[in-house]
Amino acid sequence: MLAFKIIAVFFMSASFGVLLRMPKGLLFYGGLVGVAAWLMMYGVLSISQSMVLAVFVGSIVIGLAAEFLARFLKKPATLFMIPGFIPFVPGGETYNTVRLLVEGRYIEGAAMGVRAALIGSAIAFGVFVSSTVLRLVMDQQNNKE
Amino acid sequence: MQGSLDKALSLAVLAGEILLKNGGETKRVEETMEHIARAGGAIQVQSFVIPTGVFLSVFNEKGEARTAMRRIRERTTNLDRIAKVNELSRRLVDGRAEFSSAEALLNRISRERTGFSLLPSMIASGLVAATTTVVMEASIAEDMGAFLAAFAVRYVAHIVSRRHGVQFIFEFLGGMTVALVGVTLHAVFPHMGRDMVIIGGVMPLVPGVAITNAIRDLIGGDLLSSASRMLETACSAAAITMGVLIILAAGGLFYK
Numbered sequence: 001m002l003a004f005k006i007i008a009v010f011f012m013s014a015s016f017g018v019l020l021r022m023p024k025g026l027l028f029y030g031g032l033v034g035v036a037a038w039l040m041m042y043g044v045l046s047i048s049q050s051m052v053l054a055v056f057v058g059s060i061v062i063g064l065a066a067e068f069l070a071r072f073l074k075k076p077a078t079l080f081m082i083p084g085f086i087p088f089v090p091g092g093e094t095y096n097t098v099r100l101l102v103e104g105r106y107i108e109g110a111a112m113g114v115r116a117a118l119i120g121s122a123i124a125f126g127v128f129v130s131s132t133v134l135r136l137v138m139d140q141q142n143n144k145e
Numbered sequence: 146m147q148g149s150l151d152k153a154l155s156l157a158v159l160a161g162e163i164l165l166k167n168g169g170e171t172k173r174v175e176e177t178m179e180h181i182a183r184a185g186g187a188i189q190v191q192s193f194v195i196p197t198g199v200f201l202s203v204f205n206e207k208g209e210a211r212t213a214m215r216r217i218r219e220r221t222t223n224l225d226r227i228a229k230v231n232e233l234s235r236r237l238v239d240g241r242a243e244f245s246s247a248e249a250l251l252n253r254i255s256r257e258r259t260g261f262s263l264l265p266s267m268i269a270s271g272l273v274a275a276t277t278t279v280v281m282e283a284s285i286a287e288d289m290g291a292f293l294a295a296f297a298v299r300y301v302a303h304i305v306s307r308r309h310g311v312q313f314i315f316e317f318l319g320g321m322t323v324a325l326v327g328v329t330l331h332a333v334f335p336h337m338g339r340d341m342v343i344i345g346g347v348m349p350l351v352p353g354v355a356i357t358n359a360i361r362d363l364i365g366g367d368l369l370s371s372a373s374r375m376l377e378t379a380c381s382a383a384a385i386t387m388g389v390l391i392i393l394a395a396g397g398l399f400y401k
Binding site: 023 | 345353354
């Protein structure tokens with residue numbers, strides 16, 4: 001079952017790259033970033049109950065991988081970030097928020113909405129804090145040489 | 146020398162325009178314009194970039210200045226063009242590309258059709274949805290339903306192209322389409338849950354580029370761009386949500 005999911009995550013990230021009109025040769029790397037990040041999230045989730053923590057740690061992998069690939073392939077880092085975080089997008093939570101609101105269960109809907117917002121923030125902070133810090137460190141090393 | 150300043154200005158502002166139109170973040174647009182202008186002989190470069198426009202001034206060693214501005218009305222997502230302009234700017238700075246041929250190259254980048262045609266994009270859209278439900282352990286029938294919903298959304302996107310300066314209508318109609326497919330499938334095949342179909346189906350509508358650029362601009366200190374892109378993201382999300390909500394509420398009239 002896990003193998004199926006890994007394949008699914010790979011195709012999810014790569015297919016989203018198609019929708020963004022990524023260069024065709026880079027779709028494979030986009031899929032790899034997605035799989036690496038998702039496996040990290042999966043691993044954290046097996047030892048912790050917190051989805052927000054798991055998504056945050058997974059997103060750190062995205063930021064680091066995107067920056068490394070950007071240096072290695074000489075392409076903008078954004079290209080690898082967007083397909084990378086698609087498997088983390090809290091679609092289920094967002095949908096359940098809407099469903100609860102339609103059913104008139106506003107309190108539960110608000111709670112679910114907050115959960116979706118927290119996961120979204122975890123993605124944002126994970127990806128961009130790690131990539132910004134990595135870039136600062138790399139630039140500093142380049143300046144020393 | 147004066148001619149060279151004009152040349153540098155027109156080339157840099159064209160590159161900035163292409164980047165901004167196709168989903169580049171503010172800092173990338175400003176840095177690329179500066180690199181190209183300096184490679185073209187400018188001593189000092191000042192730029193102001195917001196999602197709806199580019200302003201650029203270049204100065205030569207005598208202190209003479211030239212200024213250009215471009216209004217950006219149509220914004221799409223095409224990461225391929227961003228990668229290509231990025232590559233060209235690197236080559237210009239390294240001296241590996243001729244400055245004289247660069248304008249023709251930029252024009253070609255901005256005009257050529259890149260990416261996949263309609264059917265492959267529809268399949269990719271469906272794959273994003275179906276794989277989402279696979280990861281969420283939905284049944285195979287639900288995976289196929291999600292594929293169908295997202296497949297249809299891409300076709301709606303093709304009809305309601307956003308190139309006519311209309312925003313958020315596509316997201317709203319896309320959300321409606323997905324929910325309509327989900328509700329209809331559930332009505333016809335009662336064992337098939339509508340929830341998974343809709344969750345998967347809306348995944349291709351996620352405004353990934355707008356979110357990413359909003360945060361990148363925020364970290365880079367481009368507050369004005371960041372604020373407007375966050376508004377764009379929030380309105381896209383609200384439009385998708387409203388599309389789904391309306392259909393779910395209307396579907397509730399017919400069955401429970």
